[in-house]
Amino acid sequence: MNTDAPRLRPPNHRVDRRAVWWWTTRSLAVTVVLTVVPVVPALIWEPVRPWFLIAAGILGGVGLLITVAMPQWRFRVHRWEITDTAVYTSSGWLWQEWRVAPMSRIQTVDTARGPLQRVFGLSSVTVTTASAAGPIEISGLDHTLATEVADQLTDSTEAIPGDAT
Amino acid sequence: MTSHDDHHPDGEQHDEEQHEGEQHGELPQGQSREPGQDQGEEVRWEGLSTLSVWASTVVVALFMVPAAIVGTVVLFVVDVSNLWALLPLPATLAFIALMTYLDLLRLRATRYRVTPERMEMRSGIIAKAYRSIPRERVRSVDVAAPIYVRIFGLCSVTVGTGESAGAGGTDQLQLLYVTAGQGERLRRELLRRAAPATGSPDGGEGTGEEEAEDDGTELVRLNPRWFAYAPATTATFGVGLGVIAALVGLNAQTGGHGWQWISEQAGLPSAQEMSSFVMGRLLVVLPVTLLGLLLSGVVVLVATAVETWWDYRLLREQDGTVRLRRGLLTSVSLSVEGRRLNGVVLHEPFVLRSVGGASIRAVATGLSAGDAQKTEAKSRLSPAMPVRRARELGAALMREPDSALDVPLARHPKAALRRRFTRAALGSVAVLALAGVLAWAQQLATESWWNVLQETEAEFMPVPLISPSAEAAPGWGWIAVALLGVVVAFWYAVGSYRGLAHGLHPRYLVVRKGMAVRDTVTLERSSVIGWRVTRSPFQRRLGLADVSATTASGEGLYTAQDVGLGQGLAWADEAVPELLAPFLVRDQGSSEPERPSALP
Structure with missing residues (x-):
């Protein structure tokens, strides 16, 4: 292959360090729920108890493994950057995604914070374009920073005329 | 009219609040605030055709009145002295009258008008709703007349705006039903910005059809021979x-x-x-x-x-609008604003492809219709036709002397083939294992098993054939079928690898993929509103990526699948200069000068 084949450079900014704890908590919550679900019939129903306990064990084990590995991995991947002309993000862990949207095609900018994000003082910035590909989301930003980013994006997009399609 | 590349209607300064122009909501009763009435001249509100109500009344009456009469007769036959037998007929009539009355009320409450700036619609009896669409945001107008509506000279009009529909998913405004004359007038006026509504609300009745025939160039018309391609599907x-x-x-x-x-x-x-x-x-x-x-x-x-x-024609009208007409029982007329047609899809399902056929679909803004299946049905611009003809039509639609469908396409790396072989191998193992299990089960099966199977089958099959043929099949039959499956799987893998390709035309980008259905998509480079690159763990290991252009048109995401990462990024960078460039680095150290980030 060409030696001068282009690569994507990682976006400039990492998300907030506290996002690791947010992802850990979220993953742990899902793991606990999924593990408890097969435990309930195991307690009630004697004959199938070993099978359900094995299922619970596997689910719990895999869940814990993900809980340990995923947040650190995500923290290495999740990055964002806003230039004068575009929004650039990367996200994911096993399956990774890079998104670029030009400033001129941005339709709306929102910030949102779920209950769990609020516990850690985090917010997400959602940038919507006219595409059906779904919005670009920068999650796990410090709340004040997220508000600043959203304000700045709103100002930049307002300056550009057109109906963003 | 406006040039093809112009995506920003002049004189229109939109602020960030995109939905400002479009208002849904309830108005307090009695208070009829009418935004958009800023023009001095008053444009009259028009109503839907009441004919549709009478039509449905007639249809319902045709079914219910005879039923009521039969009921009365039966009741009398059972017991002559039973006076209740007289009830069904008046009750039915009262019911029909009530339904008709309510329907009329609903219809009367629905009013629409087209002012020079916007299309407005009011509806609702108790909860009043007002909806207004700026005319410059109208992307497509769809006039449909199913047979049961057409015999009353009516049609439905659906106006598409191309807003990425949010909650509720209504980016459309639908009128059920107006007269054919009104429908034709709406179709012509709504997409014509230069010459706005002249406002003769009840004129144009009946004259529209004939006039429309010759104002425009015909791109294609039905050749009945093409119906021969219709059965060429799986x-x-x-x-x-x-x-x-x-x-x-x-x-x-x-x-x-x-x-x-x-x-x-x-x-x-x-x-x-x-x-x-x-x-x-x-x-x-x-x-x-x-x-x-x-x-x-x-x-x-x-x-x-x-x-x-039936009666399929595709016209380009003088203002650039592309107009599709088709249909025998349900006659459909769909107009798409020329500059909103951002590309075409050459659609080749496997069987059709092997007999040399293809069809053309639109990649256009404002054709979305709720769910993906309806959107897909709405974007079809041609029936199955010879592939050469389809390519010509595609070229004519894109208005380019050298068609974007004919540009040389680049193959994807061999690693993409390896991925498909891996999948085929996994599938093969599964099929072989299944065949082994079935052959083994057949060996084990005793006479009583077969009897049970046959009895079960006889329950619902008039002539049981499946279980006897399964019993008669030799043990190696399963393996033979499985081996055939393996061959097909690898053949399919090669075919889908060959389907993968991407290319660039001066104005369009081109991606192709698919084995069962091969779609060659051309998308106007100026309509790309972002890029998405995704990589699975397997793709990262093989140096591959899915590089997708996002757009407001069509499916919203067009992907070069399993392209080499460097190859795909170079392609994307060339297709839309300056969008991706700041974020790319070249391996030879000659990295792009990084733009200063706007944020600390």
Whole structure:
């Protein structure tokens, strides 16, 4: 292959360090729920108890493994950057995604914070374009920073005329 | 009219609040605030046609009144002195009258008008709703007239705005129903910005159709020979099988008595006799059955194609609007604003491709219709036709001397083939394992097992054939079928690798993919509103990526699948200069000068 084949450079900014704890908590919550679900019939129903306990064990084990590995991995991947002309993000862990949207095609900018994000003082910035590909989301930003980013994006997009399609 | 590349209607300064122009909401009763009334001249509000209400009244009456009369007669026959028997008829009439009245109220409350700036609609009796769409945001106008509406001279009008529909998913405004004249006038006016509504609300009745015939250049018109391509789908056998499955299902619902009754009436031999008769002459019966399936499928599919594509014409009107007309029972007229047609899809399903056919679909803004399936149906711009003709049509739609469908396409790396081989190998292992298990089960099966199977089958199949043929099949048959499956899997893998390609035209980018359905998509480079690159762990190991252009048109995301990462990024960078460039680095150290980030 060409030696001068282009690569994507990682976006400039990492998300907030506290996002690791947010992802850990979220993953742990899902793991606990999924593990408890097969435990309930195991307690009630004697004959199938070993099978359900094995299922619970596997689910719990895999869940814990993900809980340990995923947040650190995500923290290495999740990055964002806003230039004068575009929004650039990367996200994911096993399956990774890079998104670029030009400033001129941005339709709306929102910030949102779920209950769990609020516990850690985090917010997400959602940038919507006219595409059906779904919005670009920068999650796990410090709340004040997220508000600043959203304000700045709103100002930049307002300056550009057109109906963003 | 405006140039093709111009995506920003002049003089329109939109601020960030994109939805400002469009208001949904409830107005307090009695208070009729009418935004958009800023022009001095008042444009009259128009109503829907009341004819549709009377039509549905007639249809309902045709069914219900005879039923009521029959009811009365039956009740009298049972008991002459029963005066309740007189009730059904007046009750039915009262019911119909009430329904008609409510329908009329609803209809009266729905009013629309087209001012020079916007299209407005008011509706609702109790909860009043007002909706307004700026005319410059109208992307497509769809006029449909199903047969039961057309005989009353009516049609429905659907106006698409191309907003990425949020909650509720209504980016459309629909009028059910207006007269054909009104529909035609709306179609012509709404997409014509230069010459706004002249506002003669009840003129144009009946004259529209004939006039519209010659204002524009015809891109293509139906050639009845193309109907020969209609049965060239994998569904041809499926349709026939579907008919048989439906019959079997019906028989099962009657508990098998349906077939019993028929065979007794017709004096047919018993199921066992027929079954053994068929099993004895498998070589004759099998081809005849297949032929029957094929024929019924062909008939159904050709009939469907004739219904859908009868009188098919595609015009480009003087203002650049592309207009599609088609349909036998439901006549459809769809207009797409020229500059909103951002590309075409050359659609080649496998069977159609192997007989040299293809069809053309639109990649356009404002054709979305709720769900993906409806959107897909709405974007079809041509029936199945010879592939050469389809390519010509594509070129004509893109208005380019050298068609974007003909640019040389780049192949994807061999690693993409390896991925497909891996998938085929996994599939093969699964199929072989299944075959092994089945062959083993057949070895184990005793006479009593087969009896149980046959009895089960006899429950719902009038002539049990499946279990006897399974019993008669030799043990190596399973393996032979599985081996055939393996061959097909690898052949499919090669085919789908060959389908992968991407390219660039001066104005369009081109991506191709697919084996079962091969789609070659051209998308105007100026309509790309972002990029998405995704990589799975497997793709990262092989140096591959999915590089997708996001756009407001069509499906919203067009992907070069399993492209080499460097190759795909270089392509994306060239397709839309300056968008991706700041974020790319070249391996040779000559990295782009990084732009300063706007944020600390």
